[in-house]
Amino acid sequence: MKNESKSKAKSEPANVPFAFRAYSPEQLRDVLRKMYLIRRFEEGAEDSYTRGLIHGTMHLSIGQEASALGICMPLKSDDQITSTHRGHGHCIAKGAQVDRMFAEFFGKTTGYCKGRGGSMHIADVSQGNLGANGIVAGGIPIAVGAALSAKMQKNGKVVICFFGDGANNEGAFHESLNMASIWKLPVVFVCENNGYGMSTSTARSTAVANIADRAAGYSMPGVIVDGNNFSAVAEASSAAIERARRGEGPTLIESKTYRHRGHSKSDRNRYRTKEEIDEWKELRDPIALFESELRQFGILNDAGIEEVRASVEKEIADAIQFAKDSPMPNTGAALDYVYTELPQ
Amino acid sequence: MNSAVRELTYSQAIQEAMAIALESDPRVFLMGEDIGVYGGAFQVTGDLVERFGSDRVIDMPISELGGAGLAVGAAMTGMRPIFEFQFSDFATLAMEQIVNQAAKMRFMLGGEVSVPLVMRFPAGSGTGAAAQHSQSLEAWLAHVPGLKVIQPATPHDAKGLLLAAVQDPDPVMIFEHKLLYKVKGPVPEGHYTVPIGKAEIRRMGRDATIVATSIMVQKSLKAAEILQTEGIDVEIVDLRTIRPIDRETVINSVKKTTRLLCVYEAVKTLGIGAEISAMVAESEAFDYLDAPIMRLGGADSPIPYNPELEKSVVPQVPDIVAGIRNLVQGRR
Ligand SMILES: Cc1ncc(C[n+]2csc(CCOP(=O)(O)OP(=O)(O)O)c2C)c(N)n1
Ligand SMILES: [Mg+2]
Numbered sequence: 001m002k003n004e005s006k007s008k009a010k011s012e013p014a015n016v017p018f019a020f021r022a023y024s025p026e027q028l029r030d031v032l033r034k035m036y037l038i039r040r041f042e043e044g045a046e047d048s049y050t051r052g053l054i055h056g057t058m059h060l061s062i063g064q065e066a067s068a069l070g071i072c073m074p075l076k077s078d079d080q081i082t083s084t085h086r087g088h089g090h091c092i093a094k095g096a097q098v099d100r101m102f103a104e105f106f107g108k109t110t111g112y113c114k115g116r117g118g119s120m121h122i123a124d125v126s127q128g129n130l131g132a133n134g135i136v137a138g139g140i141p142i143a144v145g146a147a148l149s150a151k152m153q154k155n156g157k158v159v160i161c162f163f164g165d166g167a168n169n170e171g172a173f174h175e176s177l178n179m180a181s182i183w184k185l186p187v188v189f190v191c192e193n194n195g196y197g198m199s200t201s202t203a204r205s206t207a208v209a210n211i212a213d214r215a216a217g218y219s220m221p222g223v224i225v226d227g228n229n230f231s232a233v234a235e236a237s238s239a240a241i242e243r244a245r246r247g248e249g250p251t252l253i254e255s256k257t258y259r260h261r262g263h264s265k266s267d268r269n270r271y272r273t274k275e276e277i278d279e280w281k282e283l284r285d286p287i288a289l290f291e292s293e294l295r296q297f298g299i300l301n302d303a304g305i306e307e308v309r310a311s312v313e314k315e316i317a318d319a320i321q322f323a324k325d326s327p328m329p330n331t332g333a334a335l336d337y338v339y340t341e342l343p344q
Numbered sequence: 345m346n347s348a349v350r351e352l353t354y355s356q357a358i359q360e361a362m363a364i365a366l367e368s369d370p371r372v373f374l375m376g377e378d379i380g381v382y383g384g385a386f387q388v389t390g391d392l393v394e395r396f397g398s399d400r401v402i403d404m405p406i407s408e409l410g411g412a413g414l415a416v417g418a419a420m421t422g423m424r425p426i427f428e429f430q431f432s433d434f435a436t437l438a439m440e441q442i443v444n445q446a447a448k449m450r451f452m453l454g455g456e457v458s459v460p461l462v463m464r465f466p467a468g469s470g471t472g473a474a475a476q477h478s479q480s481l482e483a484w485l486a487h488v489p490g491l492k493v494i495q496p497a498t499p500h501d502a503k504g505l506l507l508a509a510v511q512d513p514d515p516v517m518i519f520e521h522k523l524l525y526k527v528k529g530p531v532p533e534g535h536y537t538v539p540i541g542k543a544e545i546r547r548m549g550r551d552a553t554i555v556a557t558s559i560m561v562q563k564s565l566k567a568a569e570i571l572q573t574e575g576i577d578v579e580i581v582d583l584r585t586i587r588p589i590d591r592e593t594v595i596n597s598v599k600k601t602t603r604l605l606c607v608y609e610a611v612k613t614l615g616i617g618a619e620i621s622a623m624v625a626e627s628e629a630f631d632y633l634d635a636p637i638m639r640l641g642g643a644d645s646p647i648p649y650n651p652e653l654e655k656s657v658v659p660q661v662p663d664i665v666a667g668i669r670n671l672v673q674g675r676r
Contacts, residue, residue: 055651056472107650118474118649134476135434136406169405170437197406199382205405271381329648331656338645 019231020297028299031230035065035287036312038089041098044316045105054105058119061089063260066286067192068093070233071160074241080128080146081160082139085120087132090162096124102323110326137163137170144176147187158244159187166197168211177218184249188240194259199271212254220250227257228286348533355388355525357499361506362426364535366396369424372510375402375415376428385430386466386525412438416446419461424510432465432519433479446515447490461515468521468609469647469658478647480610482519486587492516492540493587497561499529501584504538512540521559543590549579551672552603555594555620557583560607567664576672586616594620595629602634603671609658612641635671640664
């Protein structure tokens, strides 16, 4: 794959974006499919919530799809990620199945966490996703620990650590970046800066203009990318992952993006304007941007795009049906998984 | 004196208490995450930022350890902070400042300072928010000398105890069950306090005593109605403060009814019920007991996401009914 992409790069003009040099048409088509999968998954979850089929709350990443996919694209399947409360996109981008995700949201035994975790703890450990996290910045030291583990085991794995802009003001962020840097651990810190931690804008919460500026304090590269541009994100991620794999240590990537929906189901959006939301939706939608590039570089035409959309609609409908049809856990099993079951 | 009484929700009562504190004492300020224009994750601060300004209703970054420590420092030096945790679970991030600093500062400095700090913790399960947003950690803090820990069960007490906490010279930790926020009850207008360290008998009865905390008071009242139809007359003690415990009220009640059931949502093992049980067993009430002391509390499990599992790991009304039946009928 890699050699193929190198030779391809030589034959294309330099202004062709990274992704269109590095990835095959099949891969790019699959990126679009997954972008849709994330969006439709979340719309489906939202709809099921409104109908009372899902309880609790959820944090939707609609508008941030390119970031999740761009970061995960250069990963190998056994590389690992830690995710956040806004983690559905990361989960899908790392290879999870939407039927088992819906099942989890419906609290079913077939769900990824057997109905114990729900949206905020969604994970697919088999695909290297060590889990979403209900605690802001809770996953950051865990990612660094996984990277330490990879280094000690010399298994060549790289860990992606997703977190939001709000998390950069937790002590865990600062302690973790420092340790990752002094020990040159194979981890990539990815701050998905959507402008707000709940209602608090980064301008009000954070002393530096860019989260990437924090990298200097820990002697690692700090990179800013347009988080709504798949190719730009993939390019930055690819460079950081290669650096980590070479043993040169961590990178902090700041992926600037925006969440279209409120923070959670109870947000009244009083801290931002409708104009601001509309501008991001209409002018900077990551899926629309990627589609226009796919057309521009001759990867997919309208019919091809339509085909992708239709296949996703069907996958989502089937997944919801699977979740509905799956069994509920037995309340007698409430204490399962508290501790590891030991063989008798 | 204004003594008109209205029906308010628990969260409105808390908001009113904070407004009164802000109005009447320039040292009082609120600090927390999203407590300004957002109005707080549970809308408890509501529009207070519009009324008192962002200098006194301070939105802070997501920095629980630092924020809690700032509140300790401000309290030591002449201010009266009311610090809101967005969820009580996030106290875990601030434990250093609460446990090592706030609780012990006066002691370590030989009484030269005090820490008049109030912290509010939305707690408990029942919202489908899963294991990291549903815990009841009050017993953790109640284990630390130097802290006072309260759990108001009614809108009336939520207001009166908060106003008492603001006046208190020492750190007071208030655990508010999230499912209580929408519960309505009579709340007097104006300033009043409910004493910290004093339990309240919510229902008089002859056959058994339930010592309950927080939302379990409401559930116990429902259970008592059912039990009444079976001829079992239950007394319900709302503990209200879990540190310091109102020993006298609990012991007198048990001496009268001769039976004790402790009901609380937090994990039963090593919890507040163990303390109450031991306190009674060590007291003169022991000789009056006609049945073993019983506890009903949370299962030895994190709170699951699935709604049925979630309900199954904390005491529900039928569990309380069954618990009292066993206690009363077991020895008849
Ligand atoms: C330690 C901790 N504090 C507060 C919260 C409540 N909370 C959940 S998400 C969130 C905002 C996080 O903002 P950010 O990191 O920017 O992520 P985003 O929601 O924007 O994706 C807050 C305050 C929490 N879950 N954990
Ligand atoms: Mg954010």
